[in-house]
Amino acid sequence: MLPDLTDLDRFRAALSAAPASDAVARDAAADRNGQLTKPPGALGRLEDLAIWYAGWRGDARPDIKAPQVIVFAGNHGVAAQGVSAFPPEVTAQMVQNFQSGGAAINQLAHAAGARMDVHALDLERPTADFTQGPAMDKAELLEALRTGWQAVDPGADLLVVGEMGIGNTTPAAALSCALYGGEPADWTGRGTGVDDAGLANKTRVVAEGVARHGQGGDGLDLLRCLGGREIAAMAGAIAAARVLRIPVILDGFICCAAAACLTRVAPGALDHAVAGHQSDEAAHGVLLGHLGKPPLLSLGLRLGEGSGAALAIQILKAALACHSGMATFAEAGVSDS
Numbered sequence: 119m120l121p122d123l124t125d126l127d128r129f130r131a132a133l134s135a136a137p138a139s140d141a142v143a144r145d146a147a148a149d150r151n152g153q154l155t156k157p158p159g160a161l162g163r164l165e166d167l168a169i170w171y172a173g174w175r176g177d178a179r180p181d182i183k184a185p186q187v188i189v190f191a192g193n194h195g196v197a198a199q200g201v202s203a204f205p206p207e208v209t210a211q212m213v214q215n216f217q218s219g220g221a222a223i224n225q226l227a228h229a230a231g232a233r234m235d236v237h238a239l240d241l242e243r244p245t246a247d248f249t250q251g252p253a254m255d256k257a258e259l260l261e262a263l264r265t266g267w268q269a270v271d272p273g274a275d276l277l278v279v280g281e282m283g284i285g286n287t288t289p290a291a292a293l294s295c296a297l298y299g300g301e302p303a304d305w306t307g308r309g310t311g312v313d314d315a316g317l318a319n320k321t322r323v324v325a326e327g328v329a330r331h332g333q334g335g336d337g338l339d340l341l342r343c344l345g346g347r348e349i350a351a352m353a354g355a356i357a358a359a360r361v362l363r364i365p366v367i368l369d370g371f372i373c374c375a376a377a378a379c380l381t382r383v384a385p386g387a388l389d390h391a392v393a394g395h396q397s398d399e400a401a402h403g404v405l406l407g408h409l410g411k412p413p414l415l416s417l418g419l420r421l422g423e424g425s426g427a428a429l430a431i432q433i434l435k436a437a438l439a440c441h442s443g444m445a446t447f448a449e450a451g452v453s454d455s
């Protein structure tokens with residue numbers, strides 16, 4: 119059961135008290151994996167994935183029946199600084215496209231057999247420009263976290279969160295820089311495709327935001343000052359899934375920046391998450407390195423929407439089909455040495 123998020127301290131407390139993966143199921147899955155008809159380790163990371171998933175679901179021989187993809191959309195005050203190759207109205211236009219089934223994520227969620235939900239967060243009221251002040255106040259942050267928290271279906275057995283928000287690679291870069299240090303230029307990429315002058319301007323904006331709001335510090339405070347509504351909603355959904363023991367596949371740079379904030383709230387906050395892919399946004403690989411999560415796929419995607427993670431659902435399904443469906447050496451009458 120998910121507690122009601124009445125304030126930010128409730129959020130911190132719920133995430134810190136979230137249950138661990140089930141060691142009995144994990145050990146039983148590892149034991150089963152050792153008996154399957156293949157040389158030890160021959161299915162590589164598929165084996166680790168199946169054991170990891172079994173632990174979180176508390177079932178040594180699981181399969182995926184009810185994956186959920188949620189796309190959150192938000193608009194950003196900082197977009198007025200010319201940090202994107204596209205205008206902010208594209209955010210609402212793409213929400214319409216999600217709702218009528220015409221976006222890439224609709225096709226990828228369908229191909230993976232996943233249900234898809236879309237939540238637009240106050241698109242008519244962008245966050246404040248973080249070079250001028252905090253992007254959100256505490257009430258706005260709580261509201262966005264709650265949207266994500268409540269969007270997770272407790273009956274889902276796998277979660278992908280994606281986003282749509284013109285300008286949002288700028289807050290994602292600022293959050294990453296504030297969390298992990300280094301130069302703003304190291305974290306700033308081309309997003310939807312800004313040119314060299316656009317990239318220089320965007321780097322200045324990221325630097326101003328980080329200088330204003332500080333590096334290090336509390337994950338929720340950074341999310342409030344430098345983040346955005348869809349970024350906070352993704353963090354809320356990932357946290358809810360942690361409490362509900364629903365495994366998560368992380369998407370691209372913006373999704374991972376949202377997730378990274380949670381590691382500053384509770385150290386094991388992302389133990390239930392794997393990285394679906396490495397996007398083409400320049401700093402995503404470095405961010406994944408800080409999270410300690412090697413990507414399952416690297417296909418040059420830079421779309422967002424949950425697209426890379428939705429593709430990776432099919433890898434995880436394949437891992438579990440092998441783990442739960444294969445015969446053991448004893449069952450198949452195959453010599454095990």
Ligand SMILES: O=C(O)c1ccc[n+]([C@@H]2O[C@H](COP(=O)([O-])O)[C@@H](O)[C@H]2O)c1
Pocket residue numbers: 201202203204281282283284285286287288308309310311312369370371372373397398399402420421422423
């Ligand atoms: O997922 C990624 O790594 C990713 C990389 C580049 C761009 N995006 C998407 O593009 C939008 C942000 O790009 P921008 O240039 O407007 O900051 C936003 O809607 C994201 O979903 C997403």
Ligand SMILES: Cc1cc2nc[nH]c2cc1C
Pocket residue numbers: 204208212281282283310421422423
């Ligand atoms: C068209 C378009 C689709 C997107 N999907 C996610 N981010 C996007 C940005 C643009 C510009």
